[in-house]
Amino acid sequence: MESTKELALHLLQASGGATVSALAEALGVGQASVRRHLDHLRVEGLADVRIERHGVGRPAFVFYATEEAEERSPAGYSRLLSRLYQGLRSLDEGQVRGRDGEAVLRTVFQGAAEQVAREHQPEVAAATLDGRVVETTQALKGEGIVDGWAQQGDGYHLTNSACPYRQAALASRGPCELDRRTIELLVSAPVRQVGRIADGQPVCEYIVAASSGEPKRPKSRL
Numbered sequence: 752m753e754s755t756k757e758l759a760l761h762l763l764q765a766s767g768g769a770t771v772s773a774l775a776e777a778l779g780v781g782q783a784s785v786r787r788h789l790d791h792l793r794v795e796g797l798a799d800v801r802i803e804r805h806g807v808g809r810p811a812f813v814f815y816a817t818e819e820a821e822e823r824s825p826a827g828y829s830r831l832l833s834r835l836y837q838g839l840r841s842l843d844e845g846q847v848r849g850r851d852g853e854a855v856l857r858t859v860f861q862g863a864a865e866q867v868a869r870e871h872q873p874e875v876a877a878a879t880l881d882g883r884v885v886e887t888t889q890a891l892k893g894e895g896i897v898d899g900w901a902q903q904g905d906g907y908h909l910t911n912s913a914c915p916y917r918q919a920a921l922a923s924r925g926p927c928e929l930d931r932r933t934i935e936l937l938v939s940a941p942v943r944q945v946g947r948i949a950d951g952q953p954v955c956e957y958i959v960a961a962s963s964g965e966p967k968r969p970k971s972r973l
Contacts, residue, residue: 755780756788760797760820764913767953768801768815789814796820818917830894831916831926834863860925864932867894875937884909884959887937896930897957907959909934913948920949931957 759774766773771789775782792798797820804810838859847855874890877883884900884907891897895915901908911930919926927947935942938959946956 755784756791759785759788760792760816761913763798763814763816764820767912768813770811770813774814792820816913831863831919831929834866835859837866838862856923856925857928860929861932864929864936867896867929867933868936871933871937880907880938880940880959880961883938883940887934890937891933894933896933902961905958906961907938909942909957909959910946911948911955912953914955917949920947927955930955934959 755778758778762774762777763769769777771782771785774789775785778785789798789800792814793800797817798814799817800812800814802810803813841862842855842858846858850858871887871890871894875883875886877886881902884902888897888900888909895911895913897909897911899910899912901910914920916926927944927949931942931944934957940959942957942959944955944957946952946954948955
């Protein structure tokens, strides 16, 4: 079971920032307890605070998770490195000869996406796109790829509030393409990425285009 401090950090990551009172309400603990945990997180370099002013009145102190907190996701990095290593080992000479490193890396990421999709395929069996979006979101939560979705006019928006490998995503779009392609394979529909935490946006966001036969009704799941 996660400690209150860990839960507070995860809430900061998911929300993009929160006040002491909001955290206390969400966690069901006193504000003094929340402040103590936030003090510890700031000392560890995992949280910081900013002042937000909204017109007249006292400013709000909003706490948020730092980049270092997002970097402390060893499970995500471990899985990524393991899959890339396996992919590199599986390449034969014909797949490498005459190709530059970037092209080889794209092939490896593509193979890794197919591997992740194969691992989770048994969890995604719905006949409708709506159902597959729900099942894919649940299946990929443990991978750190998706943690919520909402249906909008242009399709299904799948989001992830905490990048599992931020520095890798800053260096290359490969990890993001791995995640996008994994979603695409599982939902069996075209997927495009429209937001990246690595680019300074609050969430990683992907859009699954709704088919003409799917009913368009507003709904969301977190």
